[in-house]
Amino acid sequence: xxxxxxxxxxxxxxxxxxxxxxxxxxxxxxxxxxxxxxxxxxxxxxxxxxxxxxxxxxxxxxxxxxxxxxxxxxxxxxxxxxxxxxxxxxxxxxxxxxxxxxxxxxxxxxxxxxxxxxxxxxxxxxxxxxxxxxxxxxxxxxxxxxxxxxxxxxxxxxxxxxxxxxxxxxxxxxxxxxxxxxxxxxxxxxxxxxxxxxxxxxxxxxxxxxxx
Amino acid sequence: xxxxxxxxxxxxxxxxxxxxxxxxxxxxxxxxxxxxxxxxxxxxxxxxxxxxxxxxxxxxxxxxxxxxxxxxxxxxxxxxxxxxxxxxxxxxxxxxxxxxxxxxxxxxxxxxxxxxxxxxxxxxxxxxxxxxxxxxxxxxxxxxxxxxxxxxxxxxxxxxxxxxxxxxxxxxxxxxxxxxxxxxxxxxxxxxxxxxxxxxxxxxxxxxxxxxxxxxxxxxxxxxxxxxxxxxxxxxxxxxxxxxxxxxxxxxxxxxxxxxxxxxxxxxxxxxxxxxxxxxxxxxxxxxxxxxxxxxxxxxxxxxxxxxxxxxxxxxxxxxxxxxxxxxxxxxxxxxxxxxxxxxxxxxxxxxxxxxxxxxxxxxxxxxxxxxxxxxxxxxxxxxxxxxxxxxxxxxxxxxxxxxxxxxxxxxxxxxxxxxxxxxxxxxxxxxxxxxxxxxxxxxxxxxxxxxxxxxxxxxxxxxxxxxxxxxxxxxxxxxxxxxxxxxxxxxxxxxxxxxxxxxxxxxxxxxxxxxxxxxxxxxxxxxxxxxxxxxxxxxxxxxxxxxxxxxxxxxxxxxxxxxxxxxxxxxxxxxxxxxxxxxxxxxxxxxxxxxxxxxxxxxxxxxxxxxxxxxxxxxxxxxxxxxxxxxxxxxxxxxxxxxxxxxxxxxxxxxxxxxxxxxxxxxxxxxxxxxxxxxxxxxxxxxxxxxxxxxxxxxxxxxxxxxxxxxxxxxxxxxxxxxxxxxxxxxx
Ligand code: SF4
Numbered sequence: 001x002x003x004x005x006x007x008x009x010x011x012x013x014x015x016x017x018x019x020x021x022x023x024x025x026x027x028x029x030x031x032x033x034x035x036x037x038x039x040x041x042x043x044x045x046x047x048x049x050x051x052x053x054x055x056x057x058x059x060x061x062x063x064x065x066x067x068x069x070x071x072x073x074x075x076x077x078x079x080x081x082x083x084x085x086x087x088x089x090x091x092x093x094x095x096x097x098x099x100x101x102x103x104x105x106x107x108x109x110x111x112x113x114x115x116x117x118x119x120x121x122x123x124x125x126x127x128x129x130x131x132x133x134x135x136x137x138x139x140x141x142x143x144x145x146x147x148x149x150x151x152x153x154x155x156x157x158x159x160x161x162x163x164x165x166x167x168x169x170x171x172x173x174x175x176x177x178x179x180x181x182x183x184x185x186x187x188x189x190x191x192x193x194x195x196x197x198x199x200x201x202x203x204x205x206x207x208x209x210x211x212x
Numbered sequence: 213x214x215x216x217x218x219x220x221x222x223x224x225x226x227x228x229x230x231x232x233x234x235x236x237x238x239x240x241x242x243x244x245x246x247x248x249x250x251x252x253x254x255x256x257x258x259x260x261x262x263x264x265x266x267x268x269x270x271x272x273x274x275x276x277x278x279x280x281x282x283x284x285x286x287x288x289x290x291x292x293x294x295x296x297x298x299x300x301x302x303x304x305x306x307x308x309x310x311x312x313x314x315x316x317x318x319x320x321x322x323x324x325x326x327x328x329x330x331x332x333x334x335x336x337x338x339x340x341x342x343x344x345x346x347x348x349x350x351x352x353x354x355x356x357x358x359x360x361x362x363x364x365x366x367x368x369x370x371x372x373x374x375x376x377x378x379x380x381x382x383x384x385x386x387x388x389x390x391x392x393x394x395x396x397x398x399x400x401x402x403x404x405x406x407x408x409x410x411x412x413x414x415x416x417x418x419x420x421x422x423x424x425x426x427x428x429x430x431x432x433x434x435x436x437x438x439x440x441x442x443x444x445x446x447x448x449x450x451x452x453x454x455x456x457x458x459x460x461x462x463x464x465x466x467x468x469x470x471x472x473x474x475x476x477x478x479x480x481x482x483x484x485x486x487x488x489x490x491x492x493x494x495x496x497x498x499x500x501x502x503x504x505x506x507x508x509x510x511x512x513x514x515x516x517x518x519x520x521x522x523x524x525x526x527x528x529x530x531x532x533x534x535x536x537x538x539x540x541x542x543x544x545x546x547x548x549x550x551x552x553x554x555x556x557x558x559x560x561x562x563x564x565x566x567x568x569x570x571x572x573x574x575x576x577x578x579x580x581x582x583x584x585x586x587x588x589x590x591x592x593x594x595x596x597x598x599x600x601x602x603x604x605x606x607x608x609x610x611x612x613x614x615x616x617x618x619x620x621x622x623x624x625x626x627x628x629x630x631x632x633x634x635x636x637x638x639x640x641x642x643x644x645x646x647x648x649x650x651x652x653x654x655x656x657x658x659x660x661x662x663x664x665x666x667x668x669x670x671x672x673x674x675x676x677x678x679x680x681x682x683x684x685x686x687x688x689x690x691x692x693x694x695x696x697x698x699x700x701x702x703x704x705x706x707x708x709x710x711x712x713x714x715x716x717x718x719x720x721x722x723x724x725x726x727x728x729x730x731x732x733x734x735x736x737x738x739x740x741x742x743x744x745x746x747x748x749x750x751x752x753x754x755x756x757x758x759x760x761x762x763x764x765x766x767x768x769x770x771x772x773x774x775x776x777x778x779x780x781x782x783x784x785x786x787x788x789x790x791x792x793x794x795x796x797x798x799x800x801x802x803x804x805x806x807x808x809x810x811x812x813x814x815x816x817x818x819x820x821x822x823x824x825x826x827x828x829x830x831x832x833x834x835x836x837x838x839x840x841x842x843x844x845x846x847x848x849x850x851x852x853x854x855x856x857x858x859x860x861x862x863x864x865x866x867x868x869x870x871x872x873x874x875x876x877x878x879x880x881x882x883x884x885x886x887x888x889x890x891x892x893x894x895x896x897x898x899x900x901x902x903x904x905x906x907x908x909x910x911x912x913x914x915x916x917x918x919x920x921x922x923x924x925x926x927x928x929x930x931x932x933x934x935x936x937x938x939x940x941x942x943x944x945x
Contacts, residue, residue, distance in 0.1 A: 039247030084264035089253035121255050128249045140264075 036174025039127045043110050044171055050077075051156065051167040069167060074159050081140045081159070082148070089126055092118055129172045130163065136180075136210050152195035161186070183210070263288055270297050270746025272663055272675040273311040274656030275795060277361050277386075277585075278429040279665025280307055281746050282314070284657065284680040291315060291657055291680040296431070297746050301670035303431040309804055310789055311431070316798035317655055318684070322639050322871030324652035326687035336689065336697075339649060343605075344701045346632045350604040352378030358385055358594055360610030363583035364662030364674065365717055369695035370609075371580070376702045381603075383594040386586030387616035387792040387882065388863060390428060391895045392544035393421075394585065396553035400560070402758030404585075405666055407571040410450070411439035414532035417453045417525070418462060419477045419556050420542020425461035425788035425807070427540050429667040437465075451532070453525065455480065456542035457899075458783045458818065458860040459853030461807050471855040474781050474899055476515040477543040478555035478768045480522070483511025485562050487526035499558055502763035514771050529563055536560070536569040541786060545899035548769050550892035554761070555768060561761040570757065574672040576664055577727070577752040581674065583666045588896040589889065591617045598626040606630045609691065614642035615867060616792055618885040618896070620841040636691055639797055641870040652688040657681065659690040660714050662721075672750040674728075678743055692717070727751065778902035780823070781858040782839065784881045793864030793880075797871035802926075806862065809849050810917035813925045815878030818851040818860040819905070827905060834910040837861065839903045841886055844879035847914055859903065877926065 052069020075081050080088030096118050105111050117124050132138055147158035156167055164175025176182060187203030253263070260267060266287045273280045273294070281300035285293045294314055298305035327339040334342075347355065355377050361384060362370055374380040394404040410416055410423075410433060423433035440450040454466035457474040472480050486503040489495040495503070512519045529535050537559040543552045560566055576582040591613045597603055606627075617623040627633065627646050635647035644650050653659070661677040692713030700707045710716040721728060721742060722735045728748045730738035742748055786792070789801040796802070802813050809816060817835050819827075829835065833848045837859065846861060854860055865878025888900035915923030915930065923930055 037247055080263050080265075084262050086264035088263040089251055091254035091257045093254070093256045118255070123252045123255050125250045125252065127247045128251045129247060131247075131249055 036129065038173060039129050039171060041127055041171050042124050043113050045110075046170045047166050047172055048168055048170060053167065074155050074166070075144070082144045083141055085137070085139050085141065087140045092123060129174055130178065132178060137212055138210065146191075150194045151192060180210075261288075266292070268295075269678065269680050270299075270676070270744065271657070271680060272661075272677045272746065273307065273314055274677065275310045275314050275317070276791060277583075277666060278302065278431060279663055279675050280311055280431050281675060282307065282311065283746070286680055289681055291318065299745055300673065300675075300747055302429060302665060302667075302673075304435060306431050306435065308431050308434075308788065310791070310795065310801065313789075313795065313798040313800040314656065316800055317638065317795065318657040320639070320655075320797060320871065322797055322873075323655065323685070323688070324637055324640055324644070324650055325685040326652060328650040328652075330648055336687075339651060340694075340697050340701070342649060343634060343698065346605055347377065352380050354602060354604035355380040355607075356383065356594060356597060356603045356605070357381065357607045357609070358383045358590070358611050358613060359586075359608070360384070361386055361389075361583060361586045361666070362610075363664040363666075364581050365713075365720060366661050366663075366692050366695070367584060368580050368720075369692055369699070369713075369716075373695050373699050373702075376699060381594075381597065383590040384584055384586040385588070385590040385594070385611045385613060387588060387591075387612075388426075388541075388786045389586055389588060390540065390544065391585075391587040391589070392549040392553055392890050392893050393539050395893045395895075396539065396544075396550055396557060399554065400557035400759075400761035401566060401570060402760060403573055403755060405573060406757060407573045407668070408433070408436070408536060408538070409569045409571060410436040410536060411445075412447065413440060413450060413534055413536035413565075413569045414447050415451045415453065415528055415535035416440065416538065417455070417529065417535065417559070418466075418538040418540060419481070419552075420454075420456035420460075420544075421538040421540025422456075422460035422462045422786070422788075423538065423540070424465060426786045426791055427462075429665070429669070430788065432667065432669050451528065453528070456540075457781075457855035457858045458542065458785055459808060459851075460542075460785070461788055463853065464808060469853070470517055470521065471853075472515040472517050473771065474542075474783065474855060474858050475546045475548070475552075475772055477539075478548065478552035479506065479511055479771075480515045480517060481537075481552075481556040481559050482506040482768070483508060483515065483522055484526050484529065485558060486511070487523055488530055488562060491523075491526055491530050493530050493562065495562055496762075498763040499562060502558075502766055529559075533563060534565050534568040535563055536565055537563070541898065542783070544890070544895075545783075546897050547888055547891055547900055549890035549895065549897055551766060551768050554766055557761040558763065558766075561759060566757060566759040566761070572755040572757045574668050574670070574750075575752045575755045576668075576672045577750050581662065581664055583664050585666050586611075587893075588898075589894040591623065592621065592887070592889070592894070592896070595621045595623050595626055598623075598629055601629050603630050605632045605634070607634045607636065608643050608647070609636040610794075612641045612643045612794060614646055615870075615880065616863075616882045618841065618887050619883040620885075620887050636694060639870045642868055645869045651694055652685075653694075654679075654683060654688045654690045658683045658688070660692055660717055661690070662717065672752050674748045674750055676742060676746050676748070678746075721748070775902045778839065778904050779857075780903050780905065781855075781899060782837070782881070782884070782901040782903045783854075783858050783860040783899050784885065784901075785818075785860045785862050787862045787864070790862055790864030793867065793874075793882075796864050796867055796874035796877070799873040802873055802877060805917055808853060809851065811847075811849065812915055813877055814915065815844075815846040815861060815865040815881070816849040816914070817846050817905070818849055818854045820854050820856040820858075821850045821852060823856050823859075824848065824850050827907075829905070829907060830911070832911045832914045834908045834912065836906045836908050837884065837903050838906070839884040839886060839901045841901075842884040844881065844884055845908060846879045847912055849914060849916075859905070873926075 048069055050070055050072045054069055054071060077090040078087040080086050095114055099111055147153045148155055162176055166172055187205055190200035190202050193199050193201055266285045268283045268285055270283050273282045280303035281297035282294045283297045284291045296303045296305040296307045326333045327336055357380060374382055397406060398404045421427045424430060424437060443449040452466040453468045454463040455470045455472050456463055457471050459469055463469045482503045483506045486506045487508055489500060508519045508522050511522060537556055539553045539556045546552060560570060614624050633647040634649045635644040636651045636653055637644040638653050657680045663675045690713055696713050696716060718739055722739055725738045787806055789804055805812050817837060819829060829848050831848060831850050834845055835848045836843050836845050861881040863881050866880030867874040869875060886901045888897045889895060890897050913920055913923045915925055
């Protein structure tokens with residue numbers, strides 16, 4: 001029965017776009033009912049510490065010390081996002097590049113573990129949190145180019161359409177269904193083609209854009 | 213419960229009320245398996261590597277001997293797909309399906325991964341030490357090498373090693389090779405593989421050369437063929453006539469497919485010359501003398517081709533010149549194969565094609581890397597040697613004689629007379645299984661090498677083979693590396709400067725960079741450019757043709773008498789994917805439908821519908837095909853594209869070893885061949901085996917396109933339903 005219903009949902013996704021046409025606002029950052037499972041990672045990477053807002057968040061006053069987050073741009077580590085299909089997990093070298101100079105946390109268990117991997121020259125076996133089936137070809141570059149570079153959307157907002165509010169998480173957890181129907185809800189909508197233009201267009205709806 | 217019954221009809225029902233479900237559930241089917249797969253990032257990324265972005269490396273296809281240049285797409289250090297390299301005049305950026313399956317040779321789960329001594333894993337040091345010890349105890353003449361066709365620096369290494377051993381016997385074997393055609397070309401034109409210009413011909417008349425499917429350099433000829441068929445070239449759209457008893461891919465594309473009686477191809481050629489003379493073409497006196505007796509009536513009777521048809525063919529050839537007449541497998545596979553080929557070559561002389569559509573090939577400036585091509589007779593010669601008990605050590609490489617030698621030779625039994633057999637192998641194929649020592653080879657996508665193809669499309673070129681990715685298994689070695697290690701055992705001083713085959717190769721090419729177009733360039737730059745191009749064009753002059761085709765010594769036999777015990781002729785077919793069976797363990801090749809019958813994952817027996825009706829055979833009947841030398845069973849396939857007096861079975865199937873995708877799939881047609889040979893060259897006459905058919909009383913559903921449901925594939929039902937939650941996608945690779 002269970003799988004039977006699942007199959008229903010695949011089809012349902014196809015139809016959903018039709019019924020939800022009216023709502024034109026972008027989807028909320030988190031949809032509580034489509035949370036993915038909690039994934040245990042080899043190192044509990046604190047996204048909130050790296051990407052989170054400063055505390056107190058006051059971008060206007062740079063003299064406010066950064067206590068909470070550091071507001072690091074997502075693409076500083078996920079360098080593939082703007083130029084490749086995959087956003088890419090940063091190479092270990094990148095972590096070490098900064099952490100070798102951050103004395104204050106060097107002795108914490110997580111950072112010690114990080115250096116253990118580095119010294120052994122072993123990659124960290126991160127678990128995939130956002131794993132699409134192999135017959136789906138999702139392209140980060142296209143989305144980042146459109147939202148961040150053409151429409152001038154804040155990076156965290158653009159990434160958040162699919163990944164949720166990562167800056168509040170430690171280990172990332174899937175926030176969105178990432179199903180075809182869910183993708184289509186967005187692709188059906190008209191978006192401005194750039195920040196300054198009043199011209200709009202919507203994402204491609206051809207099967208082969210994703211299934212090739 | 214329900215998931216087992218979820219079938220297409222339910223699916224359609226669901227479509228009907230799917231919209232309603234939406235409101236209840238949102239859109240539920242989520243991404244797959246969060247947190248199951250591991251994503252491995254770089255520790256220190258190479259400069260050019262960006263995950264998700266592919267890098268291309270050029271190399272050479274090793275799936276057949278045509279030597280197409282390939283460009284391998286590599287992502288995250290894994291080779292994913294091969295494309296053609298546009299820089300090569302042979303394939304100009306294109307590839308064939310067989311070549312595409314090359315990645316499956318590399319990722320094949322049945323590759324041998326470590327040296328095996330009688331099935332037990334040993335170290336390379338032990339293995340090489342063992343060879344050294346054995347060789348020290350025997351004389352050079354007692355060592356034999358059986359290899360496939362060789363060229364490039366691997367050939368040089370083989371030769372150096374054999375020279376070092378002193379008097380070693382080298383047998384170069386290709387189970388499916390145009391060996392008789394080569395010999396006949398040599399006689400008729402002075403070169404064994406002239407350059408052909410289908411694209412300049414107005415008519416191509418091919419006596420069984422399947423140049424679009426499996427003959428010599430199919431990707432190259434397909435491109436010439438495309439040009440030949442274009443209506444807008446100055447010569448107009450070309451006409452293709454294919455004369456062969458079993459329709460090949462080329463035959464299926466021809467304007468006229470003519471199934472002349474098997475073996476009568478030469479007679480037909482002489483008949484056409486006679487008719488050309490009658491139509492007013494001037495025929496050289498020696499040829500006219502020979503063809504005088506081949507009037508259309510006699511020829512029509514012997515060949516089964518109507519008088520009208522023969523006159524039409526002559527008219528076509530007379531009207532449209534230049535033309536090109538080809539000889540292929542279907543004409544050379546007889547006791548009088550050489551005679552057939554010689555008679556057909558006369559047509560090219562009479563029609564004045566030599567020098568127009570048949571041209572001299574480029575000379576390879578370095579004969580030591582020029583191709584050494586294999587013959588079918590080599591396995592017989594080796595077998596004779598084995599029977600005499602004179603071989604003490606046998607090396608095999610790129611050849612699988614236990615599979616492809618006719619069983620009447622008893623090759624497998626004779627092999628037991630060799631005390632020490634070494635197989636350099638990718639798989640535990642039939643020959644490796646019999647070997648005492650198996651040395652596992654790197655795949656073609658992991659190894660270094662060079663090659664010069666036999667058929668050169670333009671100038672001579674040296675193809676580069678380079679690794680597209682890291683080795684999958686640390687226990688395999690490149691063939692060049694193995695030979696280098698063996699050479700070091702004997703001639704340590706000469707070879708000690710080369711750490712590995714790579715450094716040997718690099719040194720060899722860099723030291724002659726001047727003639728390879730790199731004069732004045734820095735060594736590193738020259739080398740990097742060479743690797744990035746994937747081939748080096750060799751400057752050199754063209755050879756010349758000698759139009760020697762003449763009637764001397766030509767004497768075609770009378771049509772073969774009928775054999776009442778074995779009334780049908782077996783035409784073993786060399787298909788585009790399976791060829792001689794060396795790649796049979798690549799599932800894509802088993803899975804891709806035969807272009808003519810669309811059958812997958814099995815052998816079949818092509819029978820003409822009339823013959824089948826006479827014998828009471830219907831499609832799917834399991835037939836026993838018995839020759840004087842054995843019998844095999846396969847499914848019947850009724851096929852109008854076969855001569856009524858012949859049947860055809862594809863080669864390459866029916867492995868008893870090699871791997872999970874090849875073993876026990878289909879039946880081995882090599883096994884039942886008679887050891888009949890062409891009288892002049894001694895080459896196995898592939899089409900001389902007579903067979904009889906009998907039904908074994910079983911019928912199956914033939915697994916083919918547009919067939920009825922219920923066919924089987926590798927013993928399993930096709931397209932079975934599996935509930936989605938039973939599929940573990942993270943483990944489905
Ligand atoms: S013709 Fe031969 S060399 Fe060329 S792509 Fe096909 S298999 Fe490879």
